[in-house]
Amino acid sequence: MSIRMKLLLSYAAMLVVPLLLLVLMALSLVFFFRGDLQNLQHFYESKAEGFEEDEFYHLIKRTIVQNPSLLADRHYLDEISKEISSKETYLVIRINGETGYASEGIRERKDFIASLPGFRKTNYREKTPAHFFENEYYSYIQNDILSAARQPVSLFLVTRVDPLVHLARQYFPLVLGLLLVVLIATHVLLTYLMSKNIIRPLRDLRNAAKLIKEGDLDFHVKVRGKDEIGQLGLAFEEMRDRLQQSIRIQMQYEENRKELVSNISHDLKTPITAIQGYVDGILEGIADSPEKTEKYIRTISAKAEEMDHLINELFLYSKLDLKRLPFHFEQVPIYAFLSDWAEELKFELDKIDVRFETDMDLDQGTYVLMDRDNFRRVLTNIIQNSLRYMDKKSKTIRILVSDEENIVTIVIEDNGPGISEAALPYIFDRFYRAEQSRNAYTGGTGLGLAIAKQIMEGHGGDIRASSTLGEGLRIIITMPIHIERGGKDE
Known part of the structure; x- marks a missing residue:
């Protein structure tokens, strides 16, 4: 039902x-x-609204009406009046047009008694509805008979009616x-x-369910109220919104997958084409001397290593993206770690005439929770990105480290060409290059900064960039401090 x-x-x-x-x-x-x-x-046929035709009327009818001589017995009349007065009913007797008797409760209301109708005919009987007289309601029963002396007599049973009872009836x-x-x-x-x-709310939910079944999620379920139906509507709207977001994410993943396949195909095609060209040169005898053959083989080996590096980078990024790369965290003194890394980096940069500067305003007792190898990869990828695009004669890389409010901040600056403000938000996207035309010249997989971002997110930190076009790029890394000053947990 x-x-x-x-x-x-x-x-x-x-x-x-x-x-x-x-x-x-x-x-x-x-x-x-x-x-x-x-x-x-x-009850409805009776016109005497305030009077009930009960034993009082029958008593009078059986006595006075049948024995008119009782009209002269005042003691008997007083007894009857006393008996019927309990229901505010009074007896009035008019003989030959004159009031012969009136009960004590109605005796003073001479004007009312005078307003009672006169004798009609023998054995005449009438019930009158309640009528208003001097701020009170009265109803009565009139019964006309002849006295023992054959005089016209009118008997009236008058009842005072309560106004509320009158109105109610x-x-x-x-x-x-x-x-x-x-x-x-x-x-x-x-x-x-x-x-x-x-x-109506249930009908709206039914229509919404039909739309979802048909694949239409571009609507809102508007169910107001705080009762069970309203709560059901809110839950239904939340379900619709999450389902829509899930579909959008799935579509984005599919789009990213297609883009990833396209980028991989593009980046693999260049070294494969080169390898095929050099192999064909060897097979066709173009490398007609031992020196030329060795050069071709070395080039093939370099391109193969480039492909292997690209595949390794893709494999690493995929594991990071799918949250399948395990991190081996440990408490690391960040000052000592960066000092050792900076010393090794300076030795390598000196070989290629790159000026290296460090400024570490950091407490030596500051510890962070990190995976050493993966964090080193982050720093290495940033440095390689800077070196790859440097175009100035005097090349400089600067490292600035500080700690403030339980956060360690590492800034890596270079004096390269910088990045435009429009391209800056995308430099941590995979395969993104600010200038696609430089790819063949600069090399690289386009995954370095994307991998760095994934690793920093796994460390609970953050990585962002700022740049001034023509002046250089700044990469800012932030990490929460885990233990500081004497080994006290933060």
């Missing part, structure tokens, strides 16, 4: 059950106050009708609101 049908049945029950209870309550009240259900019809059908209208309108409105708050 659908949720909509369940809601409709539940609200139908909410409508029917109160109505049945209302009817049962009304019948119970009628039975309680009237004694049986047969008098229900008389007078407007009971209207109030009951309005109650039913309000009850029905309330349930209809409640059903509409609940349908709006439950059925």
